[in-house]
Amino acid sequence: MTFKTLITAAATSALLAGGAFAESHGGKNPMVGGAEMFADKTIVENASQSADHTTLVAAVKAAGLVETLSGEGPFTVFAPTNAAFEKLPEGTVEDLLKPENKEQLTKILTCHVVAADAMSDAIRGMIDDDGGEHPVPTVGGCTLQATYDGDAIMIEDEQGNVANVTVADVDQSNGVVHVIDTVLMPAM
Structure with missing residues (x-):
């Protein structure tokens, strides 16, 4: 089993311009950043409610990815918290949010997105199938390694x-x- 990747240039261009849920969270909507996350809302709708993801939401808006991540998907998003962004060197986030750095910001953000719906049990299964480490190709062209x-x-x-x-x-x-x-x- 592998992560699905986008296979057409049109789909890639567009991106750049259930069941395990109930078991994983005891049948309740999980809380993220002090807000309840609803399975019937989009990634952007839920992230916008999380106090822990205000930097990510601002970055998604600056990169022009709101419409994409509100689209049909499926997407797996590895969503960094505000604290994660704070670990970057001082001034990095502010620089990335500038209009002249939109291309670089888009690259970074799309390296957090996979064109699949991969719950943690499936990810662990892929890691097991690959002997302890699984390559994860992202819509941004990055290859992450999952363990x-x-x-x-x-x-x-x-x-x-x-x-x-x-x-x-x-x-x-x-x-x-x-x-x-x-x-x-x-990689830069």
């Missing part, structure tokens, strides 16, 4: 940074979100 230890899933970016999934399986109407504690960066 796990017990129930904890880790995602390594192309620069060797490792993000821990802190909240898994946040079901959305157009995919799933896994909250992470580190911003994933493409």
Whole structure:
């Protein structure tokens, strides 16, 4: 089993311009950033309610990705928290949010998005199938590496940074979100 990737240039261009949910969260909507996340809302609708994702939402808006991530999907989004963005060197976020850096910001953000609906059990299964590490191609052209230890899933970016999934399986109407504690960066 592998993550699905976008296979047409049109789909890639557009991106750049359930069941396990009830088991994972005891049948209740999970809380993220002090807000209840609803499985019948889109990734953008839910993220906009999370106090822990205001930087991510601002970045998605600045990159012009709101419409894309509100679309049908399915998407798996590894969603960095505000604290994850704060770990970047001082001034990085402010620079990325400038209009002249939209292309770089879009690249970084789309390296957090996979064109599939992958719950944590499926991710662990893919890791097992691949002998302990699974390559995760993103819509931004990055290849992340997924591993796990017990129930904890880790995602390594192309620069060797490792993000821990802190909240898994946040079901959305157009995919799933896994909250992470580190911003994933493409090879530069």
